[in-house]
Amino acid sequence: MNHLGPTTGDPLASAAPRALVVLRGVEKRFGTGTLALRGVDLTIQTGDFVSLLGPSGCGKSTLLRIIAGLIAPSAGTLDWPRAEHDAAGVAHPRLGFVFQEPTLMPWTTAVKNVALPLRLEGMARSERLERAAEALRRVGLAGFEHAYPRALSGGMKMRVSIARALVTRPDILLMDEPFAALDEITRFRLNNDLLSIWRETGVTVVFVTHSVFESVYLSRRIAVMAARPGRIEREIAIEAPHPRDEAFRTSAEYAAACRTVSAALEEAMAA
Amino acid sequence: MTNRIGDDAPSPPPVRRVLFLPAEAWPKILMPLLIGILSLSVWEIAVRVNDVPHYVLPPPSVIWQTLLRDWHSLSVSLGITLQITFAALAVAAGLGLALAVLFAQSKWIELSLFPYAVVLQVTPIVAIAPLIIIWVDDIRIALLICAWIVAFFPILSNTTLGLNSADHNLVDLFRLYRASRFQQLVFLRLPSALPLFLAGLRISGGLALIGAIVAEFVAGTGGRASGLAYRILEAGYQLQIPRMFAALLLICLTGIAIFLALGLIQHLALRHWHESALKREG
Numbered sequence: 198m199n200h201l202g203p204t205t206g207d208p209l210a211s212a213a214p215r216a217l218v219v220l221r222g223v224e225k226r227f228g229t230g231t232l233a234l235r236g237v238d239l240t241i242q243t244g245d246f247v248s249l250l251g252p253s254g255c256g257k258s259t260l261l262r263i264i265a266g267l268i269a270p271s272a273g274t275l276d277w278p279r280a281e282h283d284a285a286g287v288a289h290p291r292l293g294f295v296f297q298e299p300t301l302m303p304w305t306t307a308v309k310n311v312a313l314p315l316r317l318e319g320m321a322r323s324e325r326l327e328r329a330a331e332a333l334r335r336v337g338l339a340g341f342e343h344a345y346p347r348a349l350s351g352g353m354k355m356r357v358s359i360a361r362a363l364v365t366r367p368d369i370l371l372m373d374e375p376f377a378a379l380d381e382i383t384r385f386r387l388n389n390d391l392l393s394i395w396r397e398t399g400v401t402v403v404f405v406t407h408s409v410f411e412s413v414y415l416s417r418r419i420a421v422m423a424a425r426p427g428r429i430e431r432e433i434a435i436e437a438p439h440p441r442d443e444a445f446r447t448s449a450e451y452a453a454a455c456r457t458v459s460a461a462l463e464e465a466m467a468a
Numbered sequence: 469m470t471n472r473i474g475d476d477a478p479s480p481p482p483v484r485r486v487l488f489l490p491a492e493a494w495p496k497i498l499m500p501l502l503i504g505i506l507s508l509s510v511w512e513i514a515v516r517v518n519d520v521p522h523y524v525l526p527p528p529s530v531i532w533q534t535l536l537r538d539w540h541s542l543s544v545s546l547g548i549t550l551q552i553t554f555a556a557l558a559v560a561a562g563l564g565l566a567l568a569v570l571f572a573q574s575k576w577i578e579l580s581l582f583p584y585a586v587v588l589q590v591t592p593i594v595a596i597a598p599l600i601i602i603w604v605d606d607i608r609i610a611l612l613i614c615a616w617i618v619a620f621f622p623i624l625s626n627t628t629l630g631l632n633s634a635d636h637n638l639v640d641l642f643r644l645y646r647a648s649r650f651q652q653l654v655f656l657r658l659p660s661a662l663p664l665f666l667a668g669l670r671i672s673g674g675l676a677l678i679g680a681i682v683a684e685f686v687a688g689t690g691g692r693a694s695g696l697a698y699r700i701l702e703a704g705y706q707l708q709i710p711r712m713f714a715a716l717l718l719i720c721l722t723g724i725a726i727f728l729a730l731g732l733i734q735h736l737a738l739r740h741w742h743e744s745a746l747k748r749e750g
């Protein structure tokens with residue numbers, strides 16, 4: 198379920214911000230002794246588009262996986278004020294996750310890959326295939342339902358992966374450097390398509406990237422991270438209104454924002 | 469959302485086909501065939517020119533005639549050997565798969581049992597075949613057990629490896645959607661293991677045949693069996709060397725046929741992972 202109805206402009210402009218997930222003092226020490234994260238406080242508002250920006254090794258993936266519930270923090274708390282909670286009080290937010298690799302099952306078709314989360318939920322076959330086909334249309338892959346991953350290009354596989362993450366109509370879409378392995382032209386297209394999806398569905402997005410340009414282009418808010426120990430140094434709001442398009446990429450406003458974020462990133466790395 | 473799907477799509481080169489087979493497959497078939505024909509010709513000529521007696525080395529033509537003449541008795545033996553081989557392979561596949569699944573459920577079970585599978589693997593079958601033949605009354609079952617022992621390990625070890633080699637991100641994805649262990653097994657681990665299982669099956673196919681033959685050699689000395697190995701022993705006692713070669717030829721051909729058939733199964737089951745099955749648009 199999306200908590201915001203479809204809007205055409207900026208999803209947050211029409212609704213008062215409500216916290217979807219609140220992290221307080223989150224720390225992660227791995228068994229190897231690496232202190233991957235320390236003292237992370239982060240609130241993600243419903244409908245927001247937040248980027249986690251930082252050099253590799255600063256704990257971006259670790260933070261994303263903690264939000265996804267794939268790894269437990271060693272200290273600190275993670276609250277989902279609006280999500281369903283089970284009898285034990287454990288929150289079960291509806292999540293979508295996109296990895297850096299498309300992570301598709303090579304033995305089955307695009308539509309069945311997309312339908313996987315629904316199949317795991319036990320949804321009936323015809324219904325889930327219909328929903329999966331709809332998700333594929335949404336990412337621009339109508340007509341490729343029965344293609345095997347092998348037959349798809351890198352960008353198309355990534356679209357399938359995004360469709361799979363969206364098919365459950367999640368509250369939050371977690372993306373770990375999803376476009377880092379793609380060429381620039383494909384990446385720009387997918388950036389724009391991701392923004393349309395965000396506007397049309399109202400899904401909250403947490404986007405991990407090491408590209409200043411990508412984070413400024415996409416986000417409403419950027420959490421600038423630094424390493425050793427991994428932490429959030431600063432949060433920067435990117436005020437430029439949505440919808441943004443290619444014209445934004447060449448605007449003075451974009452260039453200024455990129456300078457600000459670059460400076461913040463350098464400062465964070467020096468700190 | 470627009471329909472810009474051309475993206476970075478690479479277009480696959482069209483496969484050129486000659487007589488139903490991809491053009492580049494023909495050298496793979498023709499070259500070994502050529503070598504085979506050449507060697508057989510040299511063999512035939514050498515035997516005839518030097519007047520080598522047939523009980524030392526029969527020429528290919530005589531072997532072929534013997535095969536046709538004795539086809540009736542040889543084909544019965546072939547049938548028996550094939551039955552044992554396929555039964556052993558089926559049991560090896562079933563048990564290997566089942567045990568590998570059990571291993572995948574618990575590291576402890578794997579740790580405790582895997583070494584014994586290795587023991588089974590490294591023990592020479594000729595050394596334990598006599599025991600098995602003494603213990604098991606029905607000779608066919610005894611042979612089946614021997615063939616199974618030889619064929620079992622590649623399937624078990626390959627499938628175990630395959631079940632454990634599922635993509636880590638996919639495993640995470642299943643956890644994210646709170647999939648049950650059973651769902652993870654059926655929708656993720658088993659399909660991930662399929663290529664390695666089939667590769668194991670292909671190895672085991674040949675081994676099952678070898679196991680069946682070797683065990684029968686051991687058993688055959690008691691004159692109780694009647695598969696192809698027994699024909700070889702029998703022909704040897706009677707110094708009917710062309711018949712011995714004919715039985716040997718049948719064993720070779722059977723081995724090749726099993727290898728090719730399992731290769732075909734492998735290809736059919738995995739072709740979508742390796743080739744585009746779909747015409748691309750745009």
Ligand SMILES: Nc1ncnc2c1ncn2[C@@H]1O[C@H](COP(=O)(O)OP(=O)(O)O)[C@@H](O)[C@H]1O
Pocket residue numbers: 227228229231232233251252253254255256257258259260427
């Ligand atoms: N499973 C793990 N076990 C031990 N150390 C890890 C593990 N995952 C990540 N790390 C370490 O934690 C730090 C942060 O890693 P990561 O979150 O992957 O960084 P990023 O995604 O920003 O590149 C790195 O030093 C990395 O080596």
Ligand SMILES: [Mg+2]
Pocket residue numbers: 257258259373
């Ligand atoms: Mg990372």
